[in-house]
Amino acid sequence: MKQTVYTASPESQQIHVWSLKHDGALTLVQVVDVPGQVQPMVVSPDKRYLYVGVRPEFRVLAYRIAPDDGALTYTAESPLPGSPTHISTDHQGKFLFSGSYNAGCVSVTRLDDGLPVGVVDNVEGLEGCHSANISPDNRTLWVPALKQDRICLFTLSDDGQLVAQEPAEVTTVEGAGPRHMAFHPNHQYAYCVNELNSTVDVWELKDPHGKIECVQTLDMMPGDFKGVRWAADIHITPNGRHLYACDRTSSLITVFSVSEDGSVLSLEGFQPTETQPRGFNVDHSGKYVIAAGQKSHHIAVYEINGVQGLLEEKGRYAVGQGPMWVVVNAH
Numbered sequence: 354m355k356q357t358v359y360t361a362s363p364e365s366q367q368i369h370v371w372s373l374k375h376d377g378a379l380t381l382v383q384v385v386d387v388p389g390q391v392q393p394m395v396v397s398p399d400k401r402y403l404y405v406g407v408r409p410e411f412r413v414l415a416y417r418i419a420p421d422d423g424a425l426t427y428t429a430e431s432p433l434p435g436s437p438t439h440i441s442t443d444h445q446g447k448f449l450f451s452g453s454y455n456a457g458c459v460s461v462t463r464l465d466d467g468l469p470v471g472v473v474d475n476v477e478g479l480e481g482c483h484s485a486n487i488s489p490d491n492r493t494l495w496v497p498a499l500k501q502d503r504i505c506l507f508t509l510s511d512d513g514q515l516v517a518q519e520p521a522e523v524t525t526v527e528g529a530g531p532r533h534m535a536f537h538p539n540h541q542y543a544y545c546v547n548e549l550n551s552t553v554d555v556w557e558l559k560d561p562h563g564k565i566e567c568v569q570t571l572d573m574m575p576g577d578f579k580g581v582r583w584a585a586d587i588h589i590t591p592n593g594r595h596l597y598a599c600d601r602t603s604s605l606i607t608v609f610s611v612s613e614d615g616s617v618l619s620l621e622g623f624q625p626t627e628t629q630p631r632g633f634n635v636d637h638s639g640k641y642v643i644a645a646g647q648k649s650h651h652i653a654v655y656e657i658n659g660v661q662g663l664l665e666e667k668g669r670y671a672v673g674q675g676p677m678w679v680v681v682n683a684h
């Protein structure tokens with residue numbers, strides 16, 4: 354398996370394309386100058402395209418991915434109704450979702466043979482909308498509205514319409530600020546990182562049409578932490594055994610182990626990382642974590658070790674200015 358790591362640096366308007374070697378080393382393949390401040394990114398399910406959200410002219414750009422080395426070629430673009438804070442796709446590659454924190458909306462863009470061809474739905478009134486997360490069965494879109502302490506649940510129709518479910522939302526504790534999510538590979542549990550109180554909630558998906566319930570909340574921060582809590586990102590390993598979440602004030606990645614059924618998280622430790630880690634990711638082999646420091650202008654690669662999943666730094670690399678998004682593609 355070959356892997357490519359993409360990092361987005363909005364302040365210098367660049368995407369750095371890296372080859373991830375089996376020993377965890379990165380070698381630079383390409384630096385792409387993007388026509389705008391590049392923020393969120395996602396690879397299409399068929400791995401042919403990298404989609405990137407840019408501003409100040411809000412749009413999604415599609416870059417074709419070279420199958421051999423992961424290099425990018427600009428191919429198409431389509432406008433978005435608000436500043437793209439987070440983008441993702443459904444599992445069939447028919448639709449792209451863009452959550453906008455500043456516009457308080459989530460939009461659906463149709464993908465035609467992988468290329469974005471226009472917005473087909475837009476739901477407003479989601480204050481602090483921070484991500485859009487399609488459920489493993491491709492049926493439900495989970496949309497955290499950070500400023501409203503709720504996660505809205507929509508059914509995705511065949512033509513890309515978002516239909517509010519019944520119940521239409523689940524709520525967090527007041528002031529939590531739900532932000533990014535990860536799903537367990539067994540499809541029974543989802544994990545949400547809460548930005549404003551730096552906690553992680555474990556959500557049980559009872560069945561596709563049934564009750565959704567928060568079954569555990571864990572503090573991400575060390576017991577003696579006194580600063581302003583400011584969590585950002587969350588990812589799980591492909592085998593579902595290790596979960597990671599980051600906080601920007603402390604520049605820490607919190608390490609959790611996950612029970613075999615996915616229902617229980619245990620705090621294992623803290624990994625100091627690049628300054629102000631806004632985005633990170635886990636590679637497809639489940640061996641490495643790659644984190645971006647928005648204030649250090651570097652990324653770091655960590656090896657995942659042992660049953661606890663603790664992290665050991667393997668290397669750090671200069672990227673563009675203000676890096677804040679990392680995606681990994683396997684090909």
Ligand SMILES: O=C1O[C@H](COP(=O)(O)O)[C@@H](O)[C@H](O)[C@H]1O
Nearest residue numbers: 392436437438453454455548631
């Ligand atoms: O990380 C954060 O993101 C939101 C929205 O960011 P934007 O890049 O889409 O403008 C930000 O305003 C929030 O305060 C911050 O913590």
